[in-house]
Structures are given as structure tokens and as C-alpha cells.
Amino acid sequence: MPISRSVVVSSTPSAVADVFRQLQPGLKASNYSEEDIFAVHLALEEAFTNAVKHGNKMEPNKAVKIDYAIEPDKIEICMTDEGSGFDPEVIPDPRYGDNLYKPAGRGMLLMRSFMDVIEYNEQGNSVRMIRYREKRKPSKSAAGSNS
Amino acid sequence: MASLKPRVSVEYGEKATIVTFTDEKILEERDIVELQESLMGIIGQAEKINLILDFSTVKFLSSAVLGLLIRVSKKVYEQNGQLRLCNISPRIYEIFKITRLTKIFDILPDRAEAAASLAGEQ
Numbered sequence: 001m002p003i004s005r006s007v008v009v010s011s012t013p014s015a016v017a018d019v020f021r022q023l024q025p026g027l028k029a030s031n032y033s034e035e036d037i038f039a040v041h042l043a044l045e046e047a048f049t050n051a052v053k054h055g056n057k058m059e060p061n062k063a064v065k066i067d068y069a070i071e072p073d074k075i076e077i078c079m080t081d082e083g084s085g086f087d088p089e090v091i092p093d094p095r096y097g098d099n100l101y102k103p104a105g106r107g108m109l110l111m112r113s114f115m116d117v118i119e120y121n122e123q124g125n126s127v128r129m130i131r132y133r134e135k136r137k138p139s140k141s142a143a144g145s146n147s
Numbered sequence: 148m149a150s151l152k153p154r155v156s157v158e159y160g161e162k163a164t165i166v167t168f169t170d171e172k173i174l175e176e177r178d179i180v181e182l183q184e185s186l187m188g189i190i191g192q193a194e195k196i197n198l199i200l201d202f203s204t205v206k207f208l209s210s211a212v213l214g215l216l217i218r219v220s221k222k223v224y225e226q227n228g229q230l231r232l233c234n235i236s237p238r239i240y241e242i243f244k245i246t247r248l249t250k251i252f253d254i255l256p257d258r259a260e261a262a263a264s265l266a267g268e269q
Contacts, residue, residue, distance in 0.1 A: 013176040045209045095247040103214030106246050110210055113245045
């Protein structure tokens with residue numbers, strides 16, 4: 001049976017841990033693999049860090065809305081911050097040149113690598129992520145491909 | 148074996164200082180800050196250090212930990228030391244591979260190989 005939930009959390013780094021604690025039993029009950037659970041956990045953490053640090057500028061009075069749905073063939077998460085948004089296309093690739101030695105900038109790369117679909121809204125303050133169940137993966141969509 | 152703050156355990160050897168992470172999940176800003184303090188403190192105690200980081204307990208880490216490792220690496224090499232990572236699980240190794248950090252970190256299967264790969268004593 002699909003599980004869907006919407007939560008609003010504060011912009012404190014530890015808030016997403018509670019969300020994953022809510023999500024994890026549903027994933028296990030739906031027989032998602034440890035690989036899928038690991039991937040979703042990582043993408044959730046990275047997206048939340050970005051929402052708090054870059055979206056909400058660490059302002060504690062700003063919130064992050066997390067909608068998630070656990071379905072038979074996929075897990076979908078939508079995360080929205082209260083920031084003004086950004087253009088994901090201008091984020092430099094952390095894998096090459098001087099960027100490889102920089103301590104930050106890898107969150108989006110990991111999100112794109114571990115989730116099958118990553119889509120931002122036009123404003124850039126909301127990201128939709130989908131991970132398909134391992135054995136039923138379709139080919140990666142253009143929206144989810146790595147830069 | 149000495150414990151510094153709850154995040155790591157440290158073993159001092161002739162050839163290398165081995166730091167083992169004690170947390171299964173390294174995620175939150177607070178974790179990273181405390182780890183950084185611990186690691187920088189260990190590196191700062193020596194003029195030059197051969198540092199082995201043992202990830203045998205670690206089952207999950209975020210990209211913030213990768214940033215910490217880059218800062219640690221920079222400090223170790225500024226002091227003419229050497230850094231090795233070991234006992235990284237396949238899932239965590241995948242993160243290093245995706246981010247191409249396998250190009251800048253020396254990652255060995257276990258402590259013995261990490262120690263063997265070090266040139267000279269610390």
C-alpha cells in the first residue's frame with residue numbers, strides 16, 4: 001500500500017534525521033533493498049543540507065517542506081525551501097580541475113548519481129527526486145542524468 | 148588505545164598513527180565539527196604524521212565528510228606527512244568513486260596494506 005506524507009521541518013541540520021527515521025520503516029516494510037534505502041538516505045541528506053545552507057541560508061526561522069511517497073515501484077521525495085532559488089545548471093562539476101580539491105560542492109552530484117530522476121522547479125527552490133526499485137529500473141531520463 | 152572525544156579511537160605506532168571512526172553514520176554538522184577538531188588536534192601534535200584513517204565502522208557518510216577529508220589531507224601534506232584511508236565498505240567506496248576522490252586519496256583494503264604503503268616512519 002503506498003505511503004505518502006508531508007512534513008515541515010526547521011532549518012536545523014539534524015531535522016532530516018527524524019524524517020529518515022519516519023521513512024525507513026516504510027521502505028523496509030515495502031521490501032526496498034538496502035541499496036535503495038542507502039541511496040534514498042544519502043539523497044535526502046544532501047538535498048536537505050543544500051536546502052538549509054544554500055536555500056534558507058541557515059536561518060532558523062525558515063522551514064523546509066518534505067513530501068515523500070513510497071510506492072510499489074518507486075520512492076519519490078520533493079523538498080522545498082523558502083529561499084529565492086538558484087539555477088542548478090550553473091553549479092560547477094566537482095569532479096574536475098581545481099574543483100576536485102574543493103571541500104564543498106558534491107551534494108548535487110551525489111543526488112544525481114543515487115536517484116534516477118532529479119528535477120528542479122523553475123524558481124530553483126524545490127527539488128523532486130525519484131528512485132525506482134532496483135529490479136524495475138527504466139533507462140535514466142535526461143532529467144536525471146549526471147552533468 | 149586512546150579515545151579522543153567520542154568520535155574516534157587512536158593508536159600510535161612507529162610507522163603510523165591509526166585513527167578509527169567510531170560512529171556508524173557520520174552526517175550532521177556537529178559530527179563533522181567534532182571530528183575535524185579531533186583529527187586536526189591529532190595532526191597538530193606531530194611535526195610530521197603518517198595518518199591512517201580506518202573506516203571499518205562507517206556505514207554511512209555525507210559529502211560533508213568528504214570535505215573534511217580534503218581539509219585533513221591538505222594539513223597532513225602541508226606538514227610533509229602521508230595519509231591513507233582503509234577498510235572502506237563497497238557502498239562508501241562508491242561515493243569516493245563517483246566524486247573521483249579515488250584520484251586524490253590513497254585507499255587501501257586494510258590497515259596492513261595501508262601501513263605497508265607508507266614510505267619511512269613518522
